[in-house]
Amino acid sequence: MDITLIPGYQYMPELVEMMLKIVFIFTMNVGVFAPLLGYVERKQSALMQDRIGANRAAILGFTIFGLWHTMTDAIKLIAKEDFIPEGADKPLHFLAPFVAVVPALIAFAVIPFGGTYYLWGHEAHLIIADLDVGILFIFAVAGIGTYGAVIAAWASNNNWSLLGGVRTAAQMVSYEVAMGLTIVGVLMVYESLKLTEIALIQEDFFMWGIFLQPVGFLLFLACALAENKRVPFDIPEAESELIAGYFTEYSGLKFAMFWMAEFVEIVTISAILTVLFFGAWHIPFVTHDGLLSLLTSVVGADIGNLLLMFIHLAVFWGKVCFLIVFLMLIRWSLPRFRYDQIMKLGWKIILPLALVNILATGVILLVVK
Amino acid sequence: MGVENEEQGFEHVLGDSVILTTVEQVVGWGRKFSFFLYPFITACCGMEFMSVAGPRYDIDRFGAALPRFSPRQADLLIVVGTISHKQLPILNKVYNQMAEPKWVFAYGACVVSGGMYDNYSTAQGIDTILPVDVYVPGCPPRPEMVFDGLMKLQDIVQNEKFSKWPRGAGKYTAEELK
Numbered sequence A: 001m002d003i004t005l006i007p008g009y010q011y012m013p014e015l016v017e018m019m020l021k022i023v024f025i026f027t028m029n030v031g032v033f034a035p036l037l038g039y040v041e042r043k044q045s046a047l048m049q050d051r052i053g054a055n056r057a058a059i060l061g062f063t064i065f066g067l068w069h070t071m072t073d074a075i076k077l078i079a080k081e082d083f084i085p086e087g088a089d090k091p092l093h094f095l096a097p098f099v100a101v102v103p104a105l106i107a108f109a110v111i112p113f114g115g116t117y118y119l120w121g122h123e124a125h126l127i128i129a130d131l132d133v134g135i136l137f138i139f140a141v142a143g144i145g146t147y148g149a150v151i152a153a154w155a156s157n158n159n160w161s162l163l164g165g166v167r168t169a170a171q172m173v174s175y176e177v178a179m180g181l182t183i184v185g186v187l188m189v190y191e192s193l194k195l196t197e198i199a200l201i202q203e204d205f206f207m208w209g210i211f212l213q214p215v216g217f218l219l220f221l222a223c224a225l226a227e228n229k230r231v232p233f234d235i236p237e238a239e240s241e242l243i244a245g246y247f248t249e250y251s252g253l254k255f256a257m258f259w260m261a262e263f264v265e266i267v268t269i270s271a272i273l274t275v276l277f278f279g280a281w282h283i284p285f286v287t288h289d290g291l292l293s294l295l296t297s298v299v300g301a302d303i304g305n306l307l308l309m310f311i312h313l314a315v316f317w318g319k320v321c322f323l324i325v326f327l328m329l330i331r332w333s334l335p336r337f338r339y340d341q342i343m344k345l346g347w348k349i350i351l352p353l354a355l356v357n358i359l360a361t362g363v364i365l366l367v368v369k
Numbered sequence B: 001m002g003v004e005n006e007e008q009g010f011e012h013v014l015g016d017s018v019i020l021t022t023v024e025q026v027v028g029w030g031r032k033f034s035f036f037l038y039p040f041i042t043a044c045c046g047m048e049f050m051s052v053a054g055p056r057y058d059i060d061r062f063g064a065a066l067p068r069f070s071p072r073q074a075d076l077l078i079v080v081g082t083i084s085h086k087q088l089p090i091l092n093k094v095y096n097q098m099a100e101p102k103w104v105f106a107y108g109a110c111v112v113s114g115g116m117y118d119n120y121s122t123a124q125g126i127d128t129i130l131p132v133d134v135y136v137p138g139c140p141p142r143p144e145m146v147f148d149g150l151m152k153l154q155d156i157v158q159n160e161k162f163s164k165w166p167r168g169a170g171k172y173t174a175e176e177l178k
């Protein structure tokens, strides 16, 4: 049969490309990073505390540095009783973990993880949905993630959960305001909300966000950490005060899903930081065209493009991994803030500083232009 | 027994190229290396427990590092320190709140038998109200003993049958314990 007779065949390459990208991002997050981060966190804490860390589980005598413990944890959690407390709102109790995980994954749809490549006559963009309002979309979706925690807290019929949920809501709302403002400076410099455009401008090493917006970077980092709800901003689940906060009443796999949400959020935050401040997939002092012409002269245009794509993917994910390790370093170094300290930091320090940053950026832009 | 013989038969035929196992074994393997602890610490043994969890002895090597203070998420109730009669209802409540499967670890002479507190106020061992899986005596027990106990518990968990679960609530209700 002639393939051209199938209705809509001309969209086939796009469809295949789209599916591949979605599968790639999904496996990267859920299949690679979520389980691996559990392991990395464990081993990193062990290193930082001068311990050995998990290393006993073995298959046929191979322990592979304790990597099996990720698998044993998963098996254990799957085989654990799925508990729903008496008086809980069953549908909502069931729904909450999904509401927490899904937005973190969806946010990845607008993050570019590579440039544009011409492969055998097909133009491949390494981004799932190149929205004009990319960065706003991320904020909108991240806002939905808050509902996961709040619904979980409300549906559990438990006072500790409820307190955790209220704290989550307060913390998230405060820091979302500040976070939106910290990013305005970046948007003013790059004159775009589109993440691919922001990334493309950073091909020039000295145009990286971290050089143009150092204050914005620090403020955004602080806000992103707070949005992530991990130490030092883990007041919603503060173990010494609220047992386990909003997921006190969750057991087994649903409890693991809240963890997964946190881990996926770390990856998302690192990816956003990479795109906005660390030159996305670009190698310092190496331009896209320069490297491409070099590769093309060696292996030809198509293979050259393909190779370049893999190089850029490696660079992008390498930067993301570096930032993840950095974020975990913070997690294992700092003690938890008190509730009032968190609120003070958000409203009285970060918010005014972000406004000053916007003003300063505006003045400098006016002077330079 | 018949099933086990059949398995040996398969492995005999297939040689070392295939590993046969049962779901029970795999789940047991997963569970034994992934205890989330609920540390129920009341007295001096707690100091020694810190040493067990700390860098020098490092209980994380056995995969049992993570303390979950919500009983729903914990697997292993480690009872550390003297348990008075006033504490018993609380301990019982925590045990009942834990999600299945759950194990109980008696850490120290006081928990095992009341220890030197043979008096009106102290419970003479928590096994008077809870099913205990491992007893580690000592006042306080050395971390080496604790790890020995933990490894024995791992052996038990590895060979557990699913029919053992659920264990259900403790022997006594809250009213009876008062």
Ligand code: SF4
Pocket (backbone or CB within 6 Å): B043, B044, B045, B046, B080, B081, B082, B108, B109, B110, B111, B115, B138, B139, B140, B141
């Ligand atoms: S066994 Fe000894 S060390 Fe442990 S709680 Fe009892 S008295 Fe204290």
